[in-house]
Amino acid sequence: MCGIIGYTGRNEAEGIMLDALEVLEYRGYDSAGIAVCGEDHQVRIRKCAGRVKDLRSLCERDGLSGVCGIGHTRWATHGGVSDANAHPHQFGGVTVIHNGIIENYKSLIAQYKLEEKLKSQTDSEVAAAVASHFYNGDPYAAIRKTVLKLKGTFALGIMFEDIPDVIFAVRNVSPIVVARTEEGSMMASDVTALGQYSKDYFVLPEFHVATLKKESVELYDMSGEPVEPQWLTVNWDVNRSSKGGYPFYMEKEIMEQPQVIRETIEPRMKEGLPDLTQDGIPDSLLTECSQICVVACGTAMHAGLVGKALMQSFVKMHMDVELASEFMYTDSLVDGKTLVIAISQSGETIDTLEALKYAKRNGAKTLAIVNVKGASIARESDYVIYTNAGPEIAVASTKAYTTQLAALYLLTGRMAYARGVFDEAATRAFMAELQRAPEAIQKVLDRREEIHYIARRILNAKDVFMIGRGMDYSILLEGSLKLKEISYIHSEAYASGELKHGTIALITQDTPVIAVITQDKVQSKEFSNVKEVQSRGAEVILFMKENYRLDEDASWDSVFKLPQMRDEFMVMPVSAALQLLAYYVSLDKGLDVDKPRNLAKVVTVE
Numbered sequence: 001m002c003g004i005i006g007y008t009g010r011n012e013a014e015g016i017m018l019d020a021l022e023v024l025e026y027r028g029y030d031s032a033g034i035a036v037c038g039e040d041h042q043v044r045i046r047k048c049a050g051r052v053k054d055l056r057s058l059c060e061r062d063g064l065s066g067v068c069g070i071g072h073t074r075w076a077t078h079g080g081v082s083d084a085n086a087h088p089h090q091f092g093g094v095t096v097i098h099n100g101i102i103e104n105y106k107s108l109i110a111q112y113k114l115e116e117k118l119k120s121q122t123d124s125e126v127a128a129a130v131a132s133h134f135y136n137g138d139p140y141a142a143i144r145k146t147v148l149k150l151k152g153t154f155a156l157g158i159m160f161e162d163i164p165d166v167i168f169a170v171r172n173v174s175p176i177v178v179a180r181t182e183e184g185s186m187m188a189s190d191v192t193a194l195g196q197y198s199k200d201y202f203v204l205p206e207f208h209v210a211t212l213k214k215e216s217v218e219l220y221d222m223s224g225e226p227v228e229p230q231w232l233t234v235n236w237d238v239n240r241s242s243k244g245g246y247p248f249y250m251e252k253e254i255m256e257q258p259q260v261i262r263e264t265i266e267p268r269m270k271e272g273l274p275d276l277t278q279d280g281i282p283d284s285l286l287t288e289c290s291q292i293c294v295v296a297c298g299t300a301m302h303a304g305l306v307g308k309a310l311m312q313s314f315v316k317m318h319m320d321v322e323l324a325s326e327f328m329y330t331d332s333l334v335d336g337k338t339l340v341i342a343i344s345q346s347g348e349t350i351d352t353l354e355a356l357k358y359a360k361r362n363g364a365k366t367l368a369i370v371n372v373k374g375a376s377i378a379r380e381s382d383y384v385i386y387t388n389a390g391p392e393i394a395v396a397s398t399k400a401y402t403t404q405l406a407a408l409y410l411l412t413g414r415m416a417y418a419r420g421v422f423d424e425a426a427t428r429a430f431m432a433e434l435q436r437a438p439e440a441i442q443k444v445l446d447r448r449e450e451i452h453y454i455a456r457r458i459l460n461a462k463d464v465f466m467i468g469r470g471m472d473y474s475i476l477l478e479g480s481l482k483l484k485e486i487s488y489i490h491s492e493a494y495a496s497g498e499l500k501h502g503t504i505a506l507i508t509q510d511t512p513v514i515a516v517i518t519q520d521k522v523q524s525k526e527f528s529n530v531k532e533v534q535s536r537g538a539e540v541i542l543f544m545k546e547n548y549r550l551d552e553d554a555s556w557d558s559v560f561k562l563p564q565m566r567d568e569f570m571v572m573p574v575s576a577a578l579q580l581l582a583y584y585v586s587l588d589k590g591l592d593v594d595k596p597r598n599l600a601k602v603v604t605v606e
């Protein structure tokens with residue numbers, strides 16, 4: 001969490017950094033700040049609690065001139081949200097921006113007698129103080145000694161006042177990417193902030209130091225030996241990082257889904273069959289395992305739940321879906337016969353990364369489904385399937401989720417085929433249905449104003465229940481998370497058959513219920529469960545497959561008919577509908593849809 005940026009070159013740094021920080025704001029938006037090295041070699045800071053727009057206003061009143069600077073947008077961990085705790089932090093002649101957590105900051109304060117000298121409550125200022133302690137003119141020695149002292153995760157951008165216009169970067173776990181532009185050098189937490197300046201970048205290896213100068217970028221290992229960077233190319237169009245005329249990224253990203261799902265599926269289809277050779281995935285990976293386990297968090301974990309239903313119903317394989325944050329602490333049983341799939345949009349979620357490392361230590365084969373090219377989880381895994389969702393900026397995940405689903409369908413199709421569970425005809429039929437998903441989603445998107453109208457019915461609700469069975473329940477878990485995080489309405493997804501075992505006590509005329517009914521085999525039971533909540537006075541908003549018939553005796557408050565697909569694929573149109581529902585509630589409540597309170601897009605703290 002936290003976004004960091006650095007620029008040194010021929011142009012003024014302030015504007016470049018403010019623009020980049022706006023792009024990075026999805027990583028945290030409690031405070032923002034920049035430091036710029038002036039012509040007189042003084043490093044000056046502007047920072048404030050609040051958003052980048054507040055920092056921009058501050059800079060408009062009292063700007064900073066200079067061609068080299070570092071900037072930061074914060075998600076608070078240590079120390080409250082305040083001007084003083086905003087980055088950059090300066091100690092002596094050392095100025096630092098930091099993403100991560102310095103776990104041993106208290107003992108460092110004691111060891112270097114910093115108690116009276118610090119101006120903030122952050123762990124990050126301690127890193128600046130330790131670097132200042134070690135600095136005697138040799139930046140590499142100071143950085144090496146500092147990082148040896150730090151316990152925890154860090155991505156640091158560092159400026160030394162007597163080395164003007166040069167930025168040093170070093171990291172452990174937390175990400176940093178570095179790029180050369182036409183007129184300078186840049187570093188950032190991720191490539192979305194650099195995309196408009198350069199397509200070529202490298203991921204700073206852990207415990208290496210990047211030196212950014214106007215004319216060049218140098219990379220050294222900890223012993224001071226030069227290292228050749230491994231250059232990558234940005235794999236998305238920079239225009240995809242803009243709002244494209246939509247009021248919020250979330251709406252734009254919802255609307256992009258048909259296209260990005262196609263872009264995830266089509267390169268992996270050959271003559272109607274799923275083909276993972278471009279990802280370098282051998283069939284042996286899919287045939288030699290005896291169980292599968294997904295590790296993931298939040299939305300990505302919900303994608304895993306759909307994957308589980310697919311694997312069990314089509315491949316007849318046992319699959320567990322584990323919360324990555326719990327995985328290591330529950331003595332999870334994985335071995336050489338387990339295929340562990342780590343799902344992550346950012347590829348940087350630390351819980352997922354640590355769970356993946358745990359799985360590897362226990363001998364499991366690993367496969368990552370990741371959106372961001374070159375991210376830590378992708379690099380740590382034996383194999384990777386990249387989703388081609390393009391940059392997802394809104395904190396609420398939408399297109400990343402449905403492209404993760406697309407990857408899981410591809411994997412299911414290939415696995416069923418490779419293991420001989422599907423013959424060629426069955427595989428082709430399965431893939432043909434997957435190829436219909438973008439069109440089914442588009443049909444829902446085209447009717448978004450109907451969903452906007454329905455959303456008004458829950459605008460003032462305090463609590464909402466979402467009910468369904470089987471795969472409907474899996475998708476509701478995601479729909480409910482979406483509603484909670486961006487509308488602040490308490491919402492609970494419940495397996496509808498389970499309600500009568502306790503929770504139905506909470507259903508009253510004041511608790512709207514959102515029901516999803518799309519699964520033929522449980523359809524009649526789901527309708528019965530809906531009647532049960534209607535009998536308790538609840539208003540029901542129903543999303544159902546378009547060919548289902550409604551009981552004419554019952555009165556229906558709102559019904560949205562979903563385009564018909566095979567049952568196992570209905571999660572695709574349903575997810576678009578539930579994403580739009582949450583979006584419109586948040587929009588009509590006047591909330592900041594893209595940046596819900598207390599959250600950040602990339603979660604790099606445990």
Ligand code: M6R
Nearest residue numbers: 298299300344345346349396397
């Ligand atoms: O980057 P990841 O997919 O690993 O992130 C995991 C979760 O933090 C994420 O899915 C989160 O739940 C969503 N942003 C919520 O919409």
